[in-house]
Amino acid sequence: MKIAAEVCPVCAGSGWKAVPGAPDGGVTRCDCRLQARGGAMIAAAHIPKRYEHCELSNFHTDFPGANHSIGLAHITATRFVQEFDLRQGVGLLLVGNAGVGKTHLAVGIAKALIRERGIDCVFYDYAELLKEIQDSYNPDVQTTELRLLRPVFETQVLVLDDLGSVRPTEWRWDTIRLMLNTRYNNNLATVVTANFADEPASGVVDPDAPRKSESFATARAAAKEDTLGDRIGERMRSRLHEMCRVVKLSGSDFRKIKSASFG
Numbered sequence: 001m002k003i004a005a006e007v008c009p010v011c012a013g014s015g016w017k018a019v020p021g022a023p024d025g026g027v028t029r030c031d032c033r034l035q036a037r038g039g040a041m042i043a044a045a046h047i048p049k050r051y052e053h054c055e056l057s058n059f060h061t062d063f064p065g066a067n068h069s070i071g072l073a074h075i076t077a078t079r080f081v082q083e084f085d086l087r088q089g090v091g092l093l094l095v096g097n098a099g100v101g102k103t104h105l106a107v108g109i110a111k112a113l114i115r116e117r118g119i120d121c122v123f124y125d126y127a128e129l130l131k132e133i134q135d136s137y138n139p140d141v142q143t144t145e146l147r148l149l150r151p152v153f154e155t156q157v158l159v160l161d162d163l164g165s166v167r168p169t170e171w172r173w174d175t176i177r178l179m180l181n182t183r184y185n186n187n188l189a190t191v192v193t194a195n196f197a198d199e200p201a202s203g204v205v206d207p208d209a210p211r212k213s214e215s216f217a218t219a220r221a222a223a224k225e226d227t228l229g230d231r232i233g234e235r236m237r238s239r240l241h242e243m244c245r246v247v248k249l250s251g252s253d254f255r256k257i258k259s260a261s262f263g
């Protein structure tokens, strides 16, 4: 026996619905179509299994150890989704110590942008992305596969998680510069998370000077805690400030709070 597919009572299957009060019978995408498309877009967004549960709606702001910055970050993330304007290309830079919920919020933003606004988003872990690009590099033709770079350059919103988590080398600096500059020039928004204080380079070395090797940076970093400026260079940090609104999160590591509360 054939069961008739359920037809959306709002749009009667057309995928479009009337905008209340709009002149000239204006229409917009029906929620049923956004939902169906949203499911496919979320699947394509590359969100790691570990963060699949993350939503803006299950981000807690009221728990022992939560401070003002957590609530403020949640409000900023929610407004960012509501007010997101594709033409402006302004993203967010979420900074703070480990476990304060930077990645959770970034994933929540991406999922909400997809579902509620129909905006294309893709998630990449900074270190993994660099490794994939490096592995795909073909020294014979001195090129990297476009298949990998295209989403980074072209997706409407890129979530770049844990920026600077691997130590800078000349190649990594050039690569991140190319990614961010390309997006900046094309007015595409980037949501970045970073586990470093959003402060200038410590000044031990000139961060924008060409790097010789990884061991050079490793030796210097061993002496002092790195800032974001140390990890991505002052020029790139300043570029990020133009591209993103900075959101600072502070407080306890939620992973520890969770294990203390739930055993």
Ligand SMILES: Nc1ncnc2c1ncn2[C@@H]1O[C@H](COP(=O)(O)OP(=O)(O)OP(=O)(O)O)[C@@H](O)[C@H]1O
Pocket (backbone or CB within 6 Å): 054, 058, 059, 060, 061, 070, 096, 097, 098, 099, 100, 101, 102, 103, 104, 105, 162, 193, 194, 195, 254, 255
């Ligand atoms: N306010 C919160 N409400 C609900 N879950 C949270 C909250 N903050 C963090 N979590 C959860 O705690 C875990 C760690 O959070 P998350 O990975 O977002 O931290 P992070 O700031 O990105 O840390 P890191 O710097 O180590 O990457 C995740 O499972 C996340 O879902």
Ligand SMILES: [Mg+2]
Pocket (backbone or CB within 6 Å): 102, 103, 104, 161, 162, 193
């Ligand atoms: Mg994280």
